[in-house]
Amino acid sequence: MEMPLPSADILARKSDILARLAVVLPADGLITDPVETRAYECDGLSAYRCPPLAAVLPGSTEEVAAVLKICAEEGVPVVPRGAGTSLAGGAMPTADSIIMGVARLNAVLETDYENRSITVQSGRTNLSVTGAVETNGFFYAPDPSSQLACAIAGNIAMNSGGAHCLKYGVTTNNLLGVTMVTMEGEVLEIGGAHLDAAGYDLLGLICGSEGQLGVVTEATLRILHKPEGARPVLVGFDSNEVAGACVSDIIRAGVLPVAIEFMDRPVIRAAENFTHAGYPDVEALLIIEVEGSETEIASQLARIVEIAKRHNPVELRESQSAAESANIWKGRKAAFGAMGQINDYMCLDGTIPVSQLPLVLRRITEMSGEYGLDVGNVFHAGDGNMHPLILYDANKPGDLEKCEAFGADILKLCVEVGGCLTGEHGVGIEKRELMDSQFNKVDLEAQMNVKDVFDPAWLLNPAKVFPLAASEERRA
Amino acid sequence: MRPSSEAELAESVAGAQGPLEIIGGGSRKGFGNVVEGEALHVSGLSGISLYDPGALTMIAAAGTPVAEVEAALANEGQMLPFEPMNHAGLLGNAGKATVGGMVAVNASGPRRIKAGACRDSLIGVRYVDGMGQVVKNGGRVMKNVTGYDLVKLMAGAHGTLGVITEVAFKLLPLPEVATTLRFELGLEDGLAKLREVMASPYDVSGTAYRDGVAMVRLEGFEDSVAYRSAQLGGEIDKSGDPWCDIRDAKGLPDAGSIWRLSVKPSDAFAVATALNEQGFETPLFDWTGGLIWATGGNTDAPRQVVSRFGGHAVCIKGSATAFHPEPAPLAAISAGLRAKFDPRGILNPGRMG
Numbered sequence: 001m002e003m004p005l006p007s008a009d010i011l012a013r014k015s016d017i018l019a020r021l022a023v024v025l026p027a028d029g030l031i032t033d034p035v036e037t038r039a040y041e042c043d044g045l046s047a048y049r050c051p052p053l054a055a056v057l058p059g060s061t062e063e064v065a066a067v068l069k070i071c072a073e074e075g076v077p078v079v080p081r082g083a084g085t086s087l088a089g090g091a092m093p094t095a096d097s098i099i100m101g102v103a104r105l106n107a108v109l110e111t112d113y114e115n116r117s118i119t120v121q122s123g124r125t126n127l128s129v130t131g132a133v134e135t136n137g138f139f140y141a142p143d144p145s146s147q148l149a150c151a152i153a154g155n156i157a158m159n160s161g162g163a164h165c166l167k168y169g170v171t172t173n174n175l176l177g178v179t180m181v182t183m184e185g186e187v188l189e190i191g192g193a194h195l196d197a198a199g200y201d202l203l204g205l206i207c208g209s210e211g212q213l214g215v216v217t218e219a220t221l222r223i224l225h226k227p228e229g230a231r232p233v234l235v236g237f238d239s240n241e242v243a244g245a246c247v248s249d250i251i252r253a254g255v256l257p258v259a260i261e262f263m264d265r266p267v268i269r270a271a272e273n274f275t276h277a278g279y280p281d282v283e284a285l286l287i288i289e290v291e292g293s294e295t296e297i298a299s300q301l302a303r304i305v306e307i308a309k310r311h312n313p314v315e316l317r318e319s320q321s322a323a324e325s326a327n328i329w330k331g332r333k334a335a336f337g338a339m340g341q342i343n344d345y346m347c348l349d350g351t352i353p354v355s356q357l358p359l360v361l362r363r364i365t366e367m368s369g370e371y372g373l374d375v376g377n378v379f380h381a382g383d384g385n386m387h388p389l390i391l392y393d394a395n396k397p398g399d400l401e402k403c404e405a406f407g408a409d410i411l412k413l414c415v416e417v418g419g420c421l422t423g424e425h426g427v428g429i430e431k432r433e434l435m436d437s438q439f440n441k442v443d444l445e446a447q448m449n450v451k452d453v454f455d456p457a458w459l460l461n462p463a464k465v466f467p468l469a470a471s472e473e474r475r476a
Numbered sequence: 477m478r479p480s481s482e483a484e485l486a487e488s489v490a491g492a493q494g495p496l497e498i499i500g501g502g503s504r505k506g507f508g509n510v511v512e513g514e515a516l517h518v519s520g521l522s523g524i525s526l527y528d529p530g531a532l533t534m535i536a537a538a539g540t541p542v543a544e545v546e547a548a549l550a551n552e553g554q555m556l557p558f559e560p561m562n563h564a565g566l567l568g569n570a571g572k573a574t575v576g577g578m579v580a581v582n583a584s585g586p587r588r589i590k591a592g593a594c595r596d597s598l599i600g601v602r603y604v605d606g607m608g609q610v611v612k613n614g615g616r617v618m619k620n621v622t623g624y625d626l627v628k629l630m631a632g633a634h635g636t637l638g639v640i641t642e643v644a645f646k647l648l649p650l651p652e653v654a655t656t657l658r659f660e661l662g663l664e665d666g667l668a669k670l671r672e673v674m675a676s677p678y679d680v681s682g683t684a685y686r687d688g689v690a691m692v693r694l695e696g697f698e699d700s701v702a703y704r705s706a707q708l709g710g711e712i713d714k715s716g717d718p719w720c721d722i723r724d725a726k727g728l729p730d731a732g733s734i735w736r737l738s739v740k741p742s743d744a745f746a747v748a749t750a751l752n753e754q755g756f757e758t759p760l761f762d763w764t765g766g767l768i769w770a771t772g773g774n775t776d777a778p779r780q781v782v783s784r785f786g787g788h789a790v791c792i793k794g795s796a797t798a799f800h801p802e803p804a805p806l807a808a809i810s811a812g813l814r815a816k817f818d819p820r821g822i823l824n825p826g827r828m829g
Binding site: 112113114115116137158159161165166169170172173186188189190192193194195196197198199200201202203204205207208209225226227228248249251252253254255256292293295296299300351352353354355380383384385418419420421422423424425426427431435438439442443444446447449450451452453454465 | 528529530531532533552553582588589592593595596605609610611612613615616617618619620621622623624625626627628629631632633637648649650652671674675676677679697699700703738739740741742763766767786787788799800801802803805806807809810812813816817828
């Protein structure tokens with residue numbers, strides 16, 4: 001993965017720059033020891049690493065502003081970092097950059113049940129937002145699978161989704177307002193607990209901008225009352241096509257399950273070996289979950305079962321108890337870990353129109369044969385967000401490169417059938433050079449123009465999202 | 477100018493010598509500040525180009541009438557989730573609403589409290605920028621974080637950042653039934669009731685207050701709606717569907733000015749009281765009180781009131797500027813975006829202030 005060469009000038013001025021930062025930060029908020037900065041050399045895309053110039057851990061919006069102002073004056077790039085769980089390299093630094101971690105900004109500032117909102121500092125983890133309101137029966141809906149670790153700041157940067165977004169939407173649909181600091185150190189308040197903001201939808205623009213427009217320090221989020229209950233049904237099919245058709249039929253019938261998860265045979269087997277969840281050995285497995293009261297759940301499941309039966313499932317298991325529900329989900333939730341037991345893997349994140357599912361799955365199988373690398377599919381079928389897991393051996397020379405080429409081909413296929421390169425992980429450095437396959441020069445220019453407005457010197461997370469050649473002049 | 481294709485429209489914009497006023501069906505004429513410019517009609521770009529009911533998505537050209545889209549969706553038992561407001565009646569226009577205009581003003585109705593605004597269902601756009609270049613953003617899939625989200629930026633920009641040529645939406649199934657519950661309560665208690673039902677697990681899809689009645693809508697399968705109605709109590713409305721009138725703010729008193737205020741729901745009663753003290757009526761509340769329709773004399777008192785509480789006020793009819801002024805740092809960003817998207821300042825200049 002190519003990254004721009006670090007600026008020799010910045011490296012030469014390192015001690016001056018760090019001395020200035022030390023003035024505005026508490027002693028433990030500035031990390032310069034090379035042993036300690038190693039913790040910040042990569043994120044979840046751990047194949048690529050580079051220690052930063054330093055890492056800062058500000059404890060307030062004011063400290064964030066002070067650090068950014070200094071970095072802007074010194075011309076030092078800043079890479080914002082939530083919890084470092086990005087799978088796309090969104091938080092990977094360069095040697096001449098400062099990592100700005102928001103981990104210390106983790107407080108709940110206000111819970112407002114009447115207006116169904118909560119305001120938190122952005123370093124708070126996704127799951128602990130729900131943790132702050134669940135005793136009152138509320139929850140925060142977006143639930144990326146890393147929700148135990150990932151921070152709201154990163155969720156906003158990557159517009160994170162999760163298993164339940166078919167019903168509840170993704171981060172951008174649940175974000176009401178932010179406090180954001182610009183690269184120049186100006187503090188902006190955007191949106192709030194009222195529904196519409198005046199003027200352009202800057203909030204919508206910031207969400208998903210991968211930390212390139214500003215550093216979000218506080219966020220006001222929509223909270224919802226929990227449904228009375230939820231229950232899944234597990235349906236096994238002897239072909240991916242039939243499973244895909246079943247998903248379409250359920251959606252067309254007017255039932256909107258809260259989640260429809262899809263696993264293919266390699267993942268089913270791995271998950272079963274790993275968790276002994278009792279999964280049948282079938283070609284494709286759907287886990288369909290509905291919510292509501294007992295009677296509502298029963299009636300929705302009855303509709304789903306009726307539709308599923310028309311497709312001659314080889315297995316159909318309606319959960320009868322909380323223990324059985326947990327068991328059905330257990331294998332799915334452990335699927336990534338289970339695949340990791342077999343080998344190293346790369347997790348992709350393309351989205352496709354649901355109707356293209358059979359075609360895309362067939363092509364992936366064919367390509368798997370051509371590349372000689374195994375692949376498993378586990379994904380959110382209701383919204384078409386695929387997560388093919390390509391297995392490779394990191395210790396085998398050339399295997400990673402082969403895996404990356406295979407992954408790129410799958411993502412290009414997603415774009416060809418009307419989909420996109422990334423549904424919820426973001427572009428980062430991983431998909432940067434593939435952006436040309438989805439956008440032409442004018443499309444990319446329009447997006448880069450937006451960054452020009454917020455960060456004219458291109459110092460915030462500069463070598464991400466856009467192909468390096470496309471952004472080169474602006475980064476110079 | 478009446479282009480009949482995106483390419484022609486792009487040529488028209490590229491060759492424009494002065495300001496352009498973008499017109500879809502003309503149903504929202506008068507919404508926003510007056511624009512002096514040559515008329516650029518988008519209604520020639522019309523038609524649904526893709527409808528995939530099994531994927532809950534559709535794509536249509538900007539000039540396609542909203543009614544045509546809604547009819548096509550209803551045919552398959554689906555709908556636009558955000559229940560777009562039709563402004564024609566309120567603004568006294570005869571024109572047909574188009575999907576491009578609907579997106580340009582981010583038109584959303586009562587279901588916004590559950591399903592989000594127009595911008596939340598919009599998943600892709602094509603537009604022509606101020607230089608006459610065709611730009612695409614987003615796509616036709618529900619989850620997409622590939623590059624910046626210019627889709628949301630286009631929603632509610634009133635054509636000042638680009639002429640929208642094509643829009644893509646995610647859809648929802650039409651509910652099998654809808655029931656309205658009525659609670660006869662004074663304003664303060666009625667608004668509190670609406671906040672209370674929104675904080676319940678019963679998936680409410682409409683919360684409005686009018687003429688001494690708090691109204692709550694439940695939608696879905698019949699057995700589920702019956703169950704939730706019983707849980708929430710109230711009297712079941714037998715008078716027909718009030719939500720269309722609420723959506724379009726129908727039946728507001730004739731007055732010098734009409735305002736649409738967006739506030740925090742729990743501030744609604746205090747804001748209404750302050751407005752009443754200024755001689756304004758507040759005949760209709762939607763969105764749990766978060767949307768207040770106010771009518772009164774031709775002053776900008778509602779703007780002063782809202783500024784005290786937080787939120788914003790749009791003047792739909794009257795001599796005040798249409799939109800609430802933005803705080804200076806945000807206004808600077810907005811101006812910066814306009815300068816990038818439309819460097820010649822020819823797209824609906826001044827419409828948003």
